[in-house]
Amino acid sequence: MSKPRLVLIGNGMAGVRTVEELLKIKPDHYDITIFGAEPHPNYNRILLSPVLAGEMTVQEIVLNELDWYKENNIRLHTGRQIARIDRVKRKVIADDGSEEAYDRLLIATGSTPFILPVPGNDLPGVIGYRDIKDTDEMIEAARLHKHAVVIGGGLLGLEAANGLKLRGMDVTVVHLGPWLLERQLDEVAGRMLQKSLEDKGLKFLLETQTEALIQGESGRVAAVRLKGGMQIPADLVVMAAGIRPNYALAEASGIYCNRGIVVNDTMQTYDPKVAVGECVSHRGIAYGLVAPLFEQAKVAANHLAGYGIGRYTGSVTSTKLKVTGIDLFSAGDYMGGRDTEEIILNDPHGGVYKKLVIKDNKLVGGVMYGDTADGPWYFQLLKDGRDIHDIRDSLIFGQSLVGDVGHAGNSKAAAMADSAEVCGCNGVSKGAIVQAIKARGLFTLDEVKKHTKAASSCGSCAGLVEQILASTIGGAYTPAASDKKPLCACTDHSHDQVRKVIREQRLTSIPQAMSFLEWKTPNGCDKCRPALNYYLISTWPHEARDDPQSRFINERAHANIQKDGTYSVVPRMWGGLTTPNELRAIADAAEKYKVPTVKVTGGQRIDLLGVRKEDLPAMWADLNAAGMVSGHAYGKSIRTVKTCVGAEHCRFGTQKSMTMGVKLEKMLFDMYSPHKVKLAVSGCPRNCAEAGIKDVGVIGVDSGYELYIGGNGGIKTEVAQFLCKVKTDEEVMEYSGAFLQLYREEGWYLERTCHYLERVGLDYVKSKILEDEEGRKAYYFRLLDSLKDARDPWATSREPQAIKQFIPIAVAVDA
Amino acid sequence: MSNWKPVCPLEDIPQLGSRIVRPATGGDIAIFRNAADEVFALHDKCPHKGGPLSQGIVHGKRVTCPLHGWNIGLDDGQAVAPDVGGCRKFAVRVDNGMVMLAV
Ligand SMILES: Cc1cc2nc3c(=O)[nH]c(=O)nc-3n(C[C@H](O)[C@H](O)[C@H](O)COP(=O)(O)OP(=O)(O)OC[C@H]3O[C@@H](n4cnc5c(N)ncnc54)[C@H](O)[C@@H]3O)c2cc1C
Ligand code: HEM
Numbered sequence: 051m052s053k054p055r056l057v058l059i060g061n062g063m064a065g066v067r068t069v070e071e072l073l074k075i076k077p078d079h080y081d082i083t084i085f086g087a088e089p090h091p092n093y094n095r096i097l098l099s100p101v102l103a104g105e106m107t108v109q110e111i112v113l114n115e116l117d118w119y120k121e122n123n124i125r126l127h128t129g130r131q132i133a134r135i136d137r138v139k140r141k142v143i144a145d146d147g148s149e150e151a152y153d154r155l156l157i158a159t160g161s162t163p164f165i166l167p168v169p170g171n172d173l174p175g176v177i178g179y180r181d182i183k184d185t186d187e188m189i190e191a192a193r194l195h196k197h198a199v200v201i202g203g204g205l206l207g208l209e210a211a212n213g214l215k216l217r218g219m220d221v222t223v224v225h226l227g228p229w230l231l232e233r234q235l236d237e238v239a240g241r242m243l244q245k246s247l248e249d250k251g252l253k254f255l256l257e258t259q260t261e262a263l264i265q266g267e268s269g270r271v272a273a274v275r276l277k278g279g280m281q282i283p284a285d286l287v288v289m290a291a292g293i294r295p296n297y298a299l300a301e302a303s304g305i306y307c308n309r310g311i312v313v314n315d316t317m318q319t320y321d322p323k324v325a326v327g328e329c330v331s332h333r334g335i336a337y338g339l340v341a342p343l344f345e346q347a348k349v350a351a352n353h354l355a356g357y358g359i360g361r362y363t364g365s366v367t368s369t370k371l372k373v374t375g376i377d378l379f380s381a382g383d384y385m386g387g388r389d390t391e392e393i394i395l396n397d398p399h400g401g402v403y404k405k406l407v408i409k410d411n412k413l414v415g416g417v418m419y420g421d422t423a424d425g426p427w428y429f430q431l432l433k434d435g436r437d438i439h440d441i442r443d444s445l446i447f448g449q450s451l452v453g454d455v456g457h458a459g460n461s462k463a464a465a466m467a468d469s470a471e472v473c474g475c476n477g478v479s480k481g482a483i484v485q486a487i488k489a490r491g492l493f494t495l496d497e498v499k500k501h502t503k504a505a506s507s508c509g510s511c512a513g514l515v516e517q518i519l520a521s522t523i524g525g526a527y528t529p530a531a532s533d534k535k536p537l538c539a540c541t542d543h544s545h546d547q548v549r550k551v552i553r554e555q556r557l558t559s560i561p562q563a564m565s566f567l568e569w570k571t572p573n574g575c576d577k578c579r580p581a582l583n584y585y586l587i588s589t590w591p592h593e594a595r596d597d598p599q600s601r602f603i604n605e606r607a608h609a610n611i612q613k614d615g616t617y618s619v620v621p622r623m624w625g626g627l628t629t630p631n632e633l634r635a636i637a638d639a640a641e642k643y644k645v646p647t648v649k650v651t652g653g654q655r656i657d658l659l660g661v662r663k664e665d666l667p668a669m670w671a672d673l674n675a676a677g678m679v680s681g682h683a684y685g686k687s688i689r690t691v692k693t694c695v696g697a698e699h700c701r702f703g704t705q706k707s708m709t710m711g712v713k714l715e716k717m718l719f720d721m722y723s724p725h726k727v728k729l730a731v732s733g734c735p736r737n738c739a740e741a742g743i744k745d746v747g748v749i750g751v752d753s754g755y756e757l758y759i760g761g762n763g764g765i766k767t768e769v770a771q772f773l774c775k776v777k778t779d780e781e782v783m784e785y786s787g788a789f790l791q792l793y794r795e796e797g798w799y800l801e802r803t804c805h806y807l808e809r810v811g812l813d814y815v816k817s818k819i820l821e822d823e824e825g826r827k828a829y830y831f832r833l834l835d836s837l838k839d840a841r842d843p844w845a846t847s848r849e850p851q852a853i854k855q856f857i858p859i860a861v862a863v864d865a
Numbered sequence: 866m867s868n869w870k871p872v873c874p875l876e877d878i879p880q881l882g883s884r885i886v887r888p889a890t891g892g893d894i895a896i897f898r899n900a901a902d903e904v905f906a907l908h909d910k911c912p913h914k915g916g917p918l919s920q921g922i923v924h925g926k927r928v929t930c931p932l933h934g935w936n937i938g939l940d941d942g943q944a945v946a947p948d949v950g951g952c953r954k955f956a957v958r959v960d961n962g963m964v965m966l967a968v
């Protein structure tokens with residue numbers, strides 16, 4: 051049986067991406083042929099701007115080398131334009147008369163620059179800006195000539211103008227609109243942009259119409275005549291007044307078009323072929339940025355593969371101007387209207403302008419100029435449709451009033467030098483990231499993480515990396531709505547979907563969950579297995595069996611692995627209290643097992659560092675014998691409850707913080723959670739136990755306790771938010787227990803309480819914990835129930851099968 | 866000439882897990898068992914910064930190093946792109962339920 055034949059017309063970004071997606075999910079299904087009018091393999095069209103600006107070469111922007119086509123058995127015909135589609139005989143006919151038959155046809159012919167209908171528009175020296183040929187022509191013109199006029203002050207026009215200026219030409223931008231980028235910016239931001247471009251030496255004529263292009267003696271264009279009669283010299287005219295979807299070929303073959311090839315949500319035309327890219331019109335929109343096109347490509351590939359489950363429902367896009375040194379971001383409905391509200395921050399001297407457009411308590415659009423650090427964050431809020439009611443008063447100041455650590459407080463990507471360190475964990479500089487994005491054709495944060503390691507450890511620099519990505523490839527980066535992001539590359543399902551299915555289908559083992567959810571890999575990876583294991587045991591506490599092989603080594607060895615492969619041992623000290631007896635046992639163990647370092651931790655207990663794995667069982671046997679249990683200092687679990695001395699001794703104390711802390715820690719012992727959980731109890735508002743930066747912070751006051759949730763002292767210092775005030779110790783346990791159970795049931799694996807809270811909002815938590823008494827009691831009950839058989843992990847780890855992992859096998863070697 | 870040595874019964878290594886073998890001459894060797902009951906043996910030293918690969922999570926034919934998350938191919942000891950580097954691999958097989966290692 052021969053394979054069905056797939057023909058792709060248009061060897062560009064959307065078409066080839068579709069083929070790549072198809073090969074990923076169903077390799078070898080089709081016999082594939084590609085026709086491209088350009089004489090090049092598929093390249094990154096977006097990066098033509100840096101090529102023009104002299105920052106990159108054409109060689110560097112190729113995305114698929116000729117070898118790629120060969121390796122995938124794709125017949126590529128470059129420099130061959132398809133002239134006709136014969137739908138009856140199902141074949142395409144190229145301009146040189148050659149033919150190719152198809153079973154499925156993919157049309158991805160992109161778009162063409164709109165050429166103004168003015169006299170002289172066909173003169174030599176008048177071009178659009180679309181491909182390598184146009185770019186070469188501009189570079190050549192810059193070498194030989196002086197005056198350039200760019201018609202159109204949109205993204206493309208400004209990038210062309212900037213490039214030509216950098217190549218030494220004298221550049222004037224003629225723009226019909228009242229300000230620059232009027233389709234991306236409001237007036238204030240447009241004017242600020244104009245000012246900074248003028249500082250770079252560009253000239254602008256706004257609200258100006260072009261009337262004719264005048265021929266010079268050489269036959270080449272020599273000037274542009276404007277409406278009103280003014281004439282400006284021009285040896286090169288670049289038309290950047292818009293693009294037109296390239297659908298003439300499809301239309302001529304009788305496929306229904308309406309300002310683009312009309313497709314449905316499965317990317318199919320009226321004839322059930324498939325079309326993707328700038329040439330299509332989906333629900334009346336033809337997109338001109340790659341991000342939505344890549345989403346379309348994924349859906350089209352899914353249908354070509356015969357799976358038929360993907361739907362494309364349209365995209366919200368964001369844009370960024372790729373002019374070095376200018377920080378600009380806009381997304382969604384940035385103009386607003388009668389039914390919207392605006393929050394504006396305007397500091398013309400500081401060069402910062404931000405406008406957020408809000409409708410029905412949701413962010414629907416925004417413009418940022420000068421400080422775009424929070425662009426990706428706002429964009430995410432917009433895509434998620436999150437209710438911003440509770441963060442409205444500080445929304446305009448961005449995500450972090452308190453800065454992240456690890457990259458020297460930098461928050462403006464464009465202002466950073468190439469040598470500046472972006473990722474403090476892995477030592478990755480801005481220059482290295484930009485280089486990787488360009489050289490390897492990266493389009494998403496995940497790809498950048500994978501190739502550069504930036505943002506792949508603690509993640510505090512992810513926002514910066516996103517900005518660098520956005521300013522390097524323009525608006526190409528679109529985050530998925532966060533509740534739809536796949537858990538990892540092994541699946542298309544999100545955390546929420548996985549949790550839901552585990553609950554509804556009563557799944558209790560990892561193989562069962564993977565097979566029900568059609569996992570793409572046989573046994574997952576180091577990202578999804580621990581997550582699945584946690585979801586199973588937290589959803590079905592006494593039913594699902596824990597899988598040690600799906601836990602990170604720390605939770606398997608009940609100790610924290612160190613950089614040299616040794617481990618640390620942290621016995622629990624309830625509420626930070628200890629006894630001479632415990633201290634003696636710790637001292638004995640430290641001596642007996644030759645522990646090199648003994649340290650007091652910030653969680654108020656003692657850390658024995660540098661223990662060999664094979665010593666762990668015996669050492670713990672000694673500590674257990676003295677009545678001590680694991681401190682879980684290694685787990686995604688309850689860590690410590692830190693306490694101050696409180697009313698037991700302190701002259702200021704209003705509540706017995708030590709007693710309260712011990713009660714809480716005993717209640718939560720052996721609790722696993724999406725991420726680590728730390729508590730603190732202070733005896734009065736002086737708050738010596740630092741309860742303000744804990745997942746649950748308890749502060750004693752004269753009339754009872756104040757409860758705070760979602761604090762974090764880590765990468766980003768996050769101050770805990772006030773939840774409520776309660777009177778008794780029992781209420782402290784019930785309210786904090788209920789909140790932690792809510793987090794355990796809804797948090798995504800590796801999501802701290804502060805991030806969970808940011809995602810769902812404090813109002814939501816209040817509605818569950820404060821306003822619904824029965825619900826609260828039910829959460830509290832489920833917490834206690836799932837912890838009813840809590841025990842020290844060492845209770846079972848010394849059993850014959852379990853202990854094997856600690857014992858190396860000796861093997862004799864012959865000389 | 867390699868010399869096959871019995872190590873342990875296959876069931877002493879958990880599926881998707883490992884055991885450490887310590888030759889008298891030193892240099893720990895990690896023996897892995899995957900879900901398909903295939904066994905692999907690598908020098909227990911990650912090409913990145915020497916992390917103990919035996920302590921990693923095993924998936925497919927790979928192990929993820931516990932220290933900084935490099936993925937290492939079990940059958941060739943090579944780091945998965947974009948990381949580069951490799952560690953020594955050893956011949957290993959299962960004979961009548963007994964894991965045999967060539968050292
Ligand atoms: C200078 C520049 C800068 C840009 N910057 C950005 C940016 O920062 N961010 C962003 O998201 N987007 C940007 N874009 C837009 C982005 O490049 C396009 O959205 C994307 O390339 C469209 O992909 P496509 O496959 O639909 O079309 P294309 O990539 O144009 O591919 C279509 C291909 O089909 C070929 N073709 C057409 N007709 C035929 C035929 N009959 N037979 C054979 N071949 C044919 C064409 O020659 C072309 O090679 C930029 C574009 C340009 C020109
Ligand atoms: C994301 C950043 C952080 C990481 C990855 C991290 C990691 C760790 C690790 C690995 C340990 C165990 C050390 C050992 O015993 O081997 C530990 C312990 C501890 N960390 Fe952090 N930590 C982070 C942030 C913080 C912050 C910001 C604080 C304080 C505000 C903090 C307070 C503590 C305390 C108090 C302990 C001791 C815990 C105990 O006694 O059980 N950590 N941390």
Ligand code: SF4
Nearest residue numbers: 694700733734737738
């Ligand atoms: S928080 Fe208040 S009660 Fe606790 S030690 Fe400090 S001053 Fe004393």
Ligand code: FES
Nearest residue numbers: 911913914916930
């Ligand atoms: S030592 Fe293995 S990843 Fe660093």
